[in-house]
Each structure stands twice: as structure tokens, then as C-alpha cells.
Amino acid sequence: MIRLLFRRLAQGLLVVFVLETITFFLVRLLPGNPFLGDRKLPEHIMAQLNNLYGLDQPAWVQYLNYWKGMLLHGDFGPSLVREGVQVSTIISQAFPVSLEVGVVGMLIAVCVGIPAGMLAAWYRNRWPDALLMLPAMAGICIPAFVTAPVFGLVLGSHVPGLSVAGWDNPLCVVLPALTLGLINAAYIARLTRGGMVEVLAQDFVRTARAKGCGPARLLYVHAMRSGLLPAVSYLGPAFAALITGSFVVETCFQVPGMGLHFVNATTDRDYFLIQGLVFCYGSLIVAANLVVDLVLVALNPRLRSQGTA
């Protein structure tokens, strides 16, 4: 288990390094630069700005300087669009907001998706299955830019305490988290159903049933451990995506999270902010996948022997 942990950590570090490197060079290939505004800057001003931030140097020199700053000072550098503000300041303000929305959203997704998937599998091809899988399919098909404004208008305007948009009271987290949570619940329900249907058809389940095992014990003790494996694999990257924010949901609900910065930094060519956000996102994906791997090993003893081998 320890060896698996260290091997995955080493792989994760490599993944983040490669991700940062690719991002570094790709964003510099995009047309434009961070200093483009409504009005064209005189050439001498543009040259001075490029010089001030080292953007007039060859890309490989900028790349070495970036890693020097990261490794020696643990510093992502300054925002090129919001001059005078460090990238770390922006991320440290936005991340807790996205984390809050993501955690609540994931709780909703798990609490709704897993029971729905298990029930649908139990009643496979009968009316409860259709009743549960129809909204799940709708949740997968209907994009967030439709559900978010609808929730805002229908629930935000009419349910006391909820808010159409904004981030000025604790209940503001409900609708963004609900939007993200239900979309993910739909995926989780489908994956859980698929996994459970497969497991429920296996011999050991039939044996347990023949021995007089009740439905609750059959589902929760015998089938669930294996049946949840596909959903658990999905949860890792989904959780990382949720806590790094969603541009659509954050725009619709005016949530000051990471998603807005992600898109704005890219369209504004805020190179250092893009690097910082990609670093956070990559690290979270790696961490979430690591946790998922460990959970999968704990759930499935066969993986344990493969992992240590």
C-alpha cells in the first residue's frame, strides 16, 4: 500500500510538471498578450511592459525563470492583468468559495445519485427504474447554462432564504451547489446502476439470495462494495472539477470562485494566473485520483495484490 502511494505520488508530480510545461508554451502561442486593452497601447509603452515582466525574453528563459520562482520562493508570480496583485492572493480568495460550493455539490450528488442508482438497479427494467433514470438522463443532457438560470428564477425568486445570485449570505451556496450536484448526481446514478446491475447478476449474489439473504443486506453488504466501483472512479476527477469551480454556474450565480478566474485569465492572457490555476487544478486532480485509487484498493482486494505487485 505504501509503495503504491509513493509510486502514485511520483507519477502525480510528473503529471503536474508536464501539465505546467505544456500550458506554459501553449498560452504563449495564443494570439494577443496580457496588455491588450480597448485602446491600442503606444509601442514604447508595450515594450516597457513586456520588459518589466520579462515577456520580451525568449520563451525558454521565461520558462526557467518561472520554475525558479516556483521552486525557490513557492511563488506563482504577479497577475499581469491585475498589476500589483499576486496570483497566490487571487487563488487564496477564490479557492475557499469553490471548495464550499464543490463540497456541498458533491454531497448532494452522492446522496442523490448513489441511492437512486441502487434502487434503479434493484428494480431493473421496471417502472421505478424508468422513473429514476429518466430524470438522470435529463440531468446529463440538459446543460448547466439552462438549469442554472431556471433554478435561479424558479427557486431563487420564490423560496424564502434562497438567492437568485450573488454571494452575500450563507444560503447563497445552495443553488450553485444544487445545480452542480444534480448534474453530477445524474452521472453517478447511471454509473451506480450499471455497476450494481452487473454485480446483482453474479453468482455470489444469487447464492446469497438462495441462502435467504434479505434485500437490504444483499444490496448494502454483498453487492454495494463491488457495484460502486465505477461510481467511485468517477468521483475523484468529478470532485476535483467541482472544487475548482464551474465557469457557467459561477457566472449565472455570480459566485466569486475559481471557475470565473480560469476563463477570464485565459481570455485576458494572464499567463501567470493561468499557470497558477492549472497548477492547482492539476494537483487536485492528481490528489483526487490518488484518493480514489486507495479507496478502490480498499474496496477491491484483487487490486491490492496488483497494486503491490
Added chain:
Amino acid sequence: MLSACGDGRSSAEKFAEAGILVIGNNAEPQSLDPHKATAVADGKIISTLLEGLVRPDAQEEGRVHPGMAASWEHNADASEWVFHLREAVWSDGKPVRAQDFVYAYKRLLHPEFAGRYAEMLYPLKGAEAYNKGRAGWEEVGVHALDARTLRLTLNGPTPHLLQLVLHYTWSPLPEHRVEACGGMLDRSSRWTHPGNWVGNGAYVYSGHRFNDYLSVSPNARYWRAGAVRNRGIRFLPIVNGYTETRMYMGGKLHITNNVPPEMLARVCEVVPQHFCQDPYYCTIFYRLNTTRPPLDDARVRQALSLAIDRETLVAKVVRGAGKPTGVFTPPGAGYAAEPPAFMQAGSRAEREEAARRLLAEAGYAGGKGFPVLELMTTSRDVQRVMAETIQAMWKEVLGVHVEIRSCEWTAYKSAQQSMQYDISSSSWSGDYLDASTFVELWRSGGGNNCTGWGSPECDAAIQAARVCGDAAERKTHLRRAESIMLEAQPIIPLYTSERTYLKHPGISGWYPLMLDNHPLDAVQLPMPDKP
């Protein structure tokens, strides 16, 4: 109208009770440093935090009141102005001195500072040369004669100087604070951060969270502190007009920044008494790249312009939020440009006929042989729909086909500024209330010209306006320059924009202003309804 939350009151009502104005501000500010900021959203906040020599009137367009300057005088041709400063202090109690203005102007113009809006100070004598490293600071026309007297020497007669100095780039800076936080040339200076901020405006900076809000609270040391009619302002950086309108309906805001065209009908139906539509000093137009054939032929450009039915465009695409125009400078400040002669053909049918004739004269009768041009727009919905409408008009009237290229913002600006386009959707809003902020764009080789077009006659008229001390004669020169440009039609003016937004009807002290530079200290909040 406002939906309730929690204890039954909307957050707008709670803020109103506290005397705090909540206002939509379109975008997250880039900086509160007036020498780094360039965006309109930044300017609105900075104007509450710093006060320049004069301040705008809340109601009357173009009228100014004494600000930091209690009085002023100028020489006969308005090329040299002397401002007498009042006894005022910064928010930390230190006196505002003439040297703070000199320090600020030197910082913005300093060749090593890279002030993005340095051009705003170019009317000062020697400023451009200093900014480009070709002259010393002592040659720049800014002098503190004593702690309370500032002399500005300009390149030429500048009768409209008071309109120029309304812009935040002409504000003073607290030298002592900027120096304490890294010095004049430190671009990473933290002097604008909460806790460090020192200003001389009606408000002081009190809080900020990215993409959430920026708040300012009254400056107790402001010289007109008793006249401030609210107890603070909360600026919300809401980019999405749909979200902003929903938030207003949900009781989150007192004033919005804009209502998207698609929502205008609904808003007028549901909250007609909250809806406002004000003239805006902004023109929407298409740039034509005159360095590329066939757009290097003025007849082709004129034909494309004539074939556009601007009335339909305004009615159907922007749903009335503008006025069709054939000129570039919006009317205002005693200036009205004349449409070019070729645009003065009477009916719609006659204009279309004239367009076909011009295209035929250029060798493309019925659109035959006309190359497929690319029409570049941003990815904003309204721009895309407008491009599609104009594409259809050109096809129908002239038989020419254009391809639409929708770009994200930075790629669009990059292509436009490097002239990698055929036709580009564009807009221009004035920095100050004077036609020169529009007409000077069309100088040959001007940075924001971006059409490749230039004319010695137009340049000469602009130069004549620059050195003219008589206000009426100056306008005649500017009008002539604009006429020359419009006749050549390197741009296709479409409509002058109008601001559509929502405002609580109980708010007072807010009047239509073309520059949208409302002095927010004059705005009084509605009294909340009694439970």
C-alpha cells in the same frame, strides 16, 4: 417587486437601510491605481476615491465645479492655466499639495513607468517627448508654484481643458504614501491595497473580494464630507447582463450596468418605472481595412455603408437601444457632425440604388467578381447577431458575400490592432466631452486608427483644431476633419449607443449623463418601505 430573503427583506433593502448604494459595475477592476487602470469599470471606482482639479455636475452635461482647485484662470488663448488649490487633506490627514499633482503627472508620464493611459496627459507641453524619453522632466509644462498653486502649460490653446481634467488620469497622488509603498516606479506597489489606501475623494477604499464586490465608505476628511448623500457604495463586478438583471429583480442591486437587448421587452413590461435609457457618448461602427483590396477603393466602402439599413439594425438587433447614425462623433457638447454627401440620398430605395451604382463603378456590378471578405466580431451575442443581419443586407442589396469570424476578445483586439482583418466590428466611447476624443482617432498612423486610412487634409484640420484658441472655430476644424474622413468612409458608422439599465425609482441625485460619469456622492438611496 423585490423578492424577499431571510428575514423578509431583500439585500438591496438592507443595504438601503444602512445607506449603502449597491451598483452593478460590469467587470472586475484591473487596478485602483489611476496610472495602471484603463477600463471604464476601474474609472468609476477611482472617481469616487480620488478627486482632481474639478468635479462633474450631477445633472448638467459638461458643467464642472471646483474640486481640489478652488479657482483657476488662464491666459488669452487658454494655453496656460493656473489652478489655485483649496485647503484640503488626504484621508490620512496630510495636506493635498500642488506637488502631489506634479508627482502624479510625472509618474504617469515617466518613461520607465509604462503608464498605459499616458497619452491622456499629452496635451501638456513636452509631455509626449518626455514620455518617449526624448526630453527631460523640466521641459514638461507642469509646475507647482507653491504648495497651493499649480501651473499647467499646454501644447497649444486648450479651451476644453476643464473637460480633460475631469478624467481620473489627471488626479493627484499621495506622494508620501506611494513613496512609502515602494516608490514612484514600483508597478507592484501595494499603495492601493486596503489598509494602505490614501485618497482625497469622497470615499475611501474599504473592502474587496475578487469577482464579488468592492466597497468604499465615506471619507470623513473629504472637504465636502457633509454633502455626501449616502453612507457607502458597493460595486458588484457582474459581467453577465442576464445575471445582473435577474439579481436586480431578486432585490440584490439598486442600479444595474446594462440590460441585454433580449431582455428589454420583458423588463419594460414588468418594471417599466425602473427602466432607464440614457444617451451614451459612444458610437458603434465597422472598421474597414483600407490597405486590402477591394476595400482600398472608396466607392466600395461607400457602397457597403449605403447598403446597411441602420433603422432596421437598431430596431431589430439592439431593440431600440441606440440611434442610427451616419457620422462618427455622437451629437453633444455643442458639436454635431454632418453626414457625408453620398449618405444624403433620400429614401431607403434610393440609397440602395446608389450603393449598387457605386459598386458597379468599382467594377463589381451585382457583386460579380467581388471577393469573399471576412467580417470579424467578438463572441458577444449582440455583435454576432448584428454581423449576421448586415451580412444578409449586403447579400440582398449588393450581391456580395462576407464570412463572419467570431473571436474571443483578446484574439479580436490583437487582430484588429495588427490589422489582420477585412472588416471589424468596433466601438468607441469618449474619454471626455469634446469632439476631439472622437475625431483625433483618424490622424494618419494614429494608434487607434487601425484602418490604414489617412489623409493630409484631415490631419491638417485636426492640427488646426489643436492650435485654435477660439472654441467655435475649433469645432469647425474638427467638423471638417470628420467630414473628410466620412467622405472616404474608412469606417461604417452604425448607431450611437444608448445605455439601458435598471434603477430603483426611489433613487435621487442620478441624472442621464453621456459620459456615464455620475458623481455617486450625490446619489441618495430610497427610503425602505415601512413593514
